[in-house]
Amino acid sequence: MAPDTIVLVHGFWVTPRSWENWITHYEQRGFRVLAPGYPGFEVEVEALNADPTPILKLTVPEIIEHYEAVIRELPAPPIIIGHSAGGAFTQILLDHGFGAAGVAMNSAPTEGVRVVPLSQVKSTFPVLKSPANRHKAVPLSFEQWKYAFTNTFTEEESRALYDRYAVPANGGILWGSVLANFQPGHQDTWVDYHNDARPPLLFVSGSEDHIMPPEIQRSNAKHYKSDTVTEVKQYDGYAHLLPAQDGWERIADEVLDWALEHAAAAKA
Secondary structure (H helix, E strand, O other): OOOOEEEEEOOOOOOHHHHHHHHHHHHHOOOEEEOOOOOOOOOOHHHHHHOOHHHHOOOHHHHHHHHHHHHHOOOOOOEEEEEOHHHHHHHHHHHOOOOOEEEEEOOOOOOOOOOOOHHHHHHHHHHHOOHHHHHOEEOOOHHHHHHHOOOOOOHHHHHHHHHHHOOOEEHHHHHHHHHHHHOOOOOOOOOOOOOOOOOOEEEEEEOOOOOOOHHHHHHHHHHOOOOOOEEEEEEOOOOOOHHHOOOHHHHHHHHHHHHHHHHHHHHO
16 A cells, blocks of 8 residues: 655754645645654744743654654554755654655755765854854854755745744754764664665755755765665755745655655565
8 A cells, every 4th residue: 555644854943834835735635744843842933932942852862752653653654754854864764664765855964974065064053163052952043044044035035934934953963963973883863874674765955955965965875875765856946945945846746756656666
């Protein structure tokens, strides 16, 4: 039976609200769509901005366990689509045996990916400029948001999306992802790149993404050495907040069709 459920995984500096248009779009195609927030994200954007305590408490293992618990309750493996940090979490979930196929959009890298483009350094500087931010929930100013997330959008579009979606991010997790490549043993974002049982995985890259540029997507994909499907598709002219940019409907349809096709092929 083909997957009839889609699980959407959001990234940092946003909440499940960032999937609002995709939820409606996929539901209109007849799918059951789940967009769980991270633990503590049951409240809305405005509440998290007023009190970011739930953000400060986040850990990667707890986020992964939360999504695994949601998926474990489903009658059949879903399609998993993640954006940004959600793309890294999608990779981990697939590696753990969850999902029928996965799509990692403008994904944060998993452990071992060492490509660090200058635009990423500039985008993450608000957090990484100080080790003290490891213990803080760190917001982006509007100008920082526009550079990192919406550099191809108009000023008005960027402002509207910032007001509707932006929340602080957990500085400890971001610092941990940077330090993971310099610490012994497996860290929180480790995946087994040789896992032959991993479901098919598509990396989606926006050519104009500043914070997770195409070099990162290509490097992350090349790390996979398993006998499974791993592909990269680039969309020219798209920024990091690709799910909200004009033309997102075509991308939503194409990545879902890819996932359904490869989920069926993997099952056959």
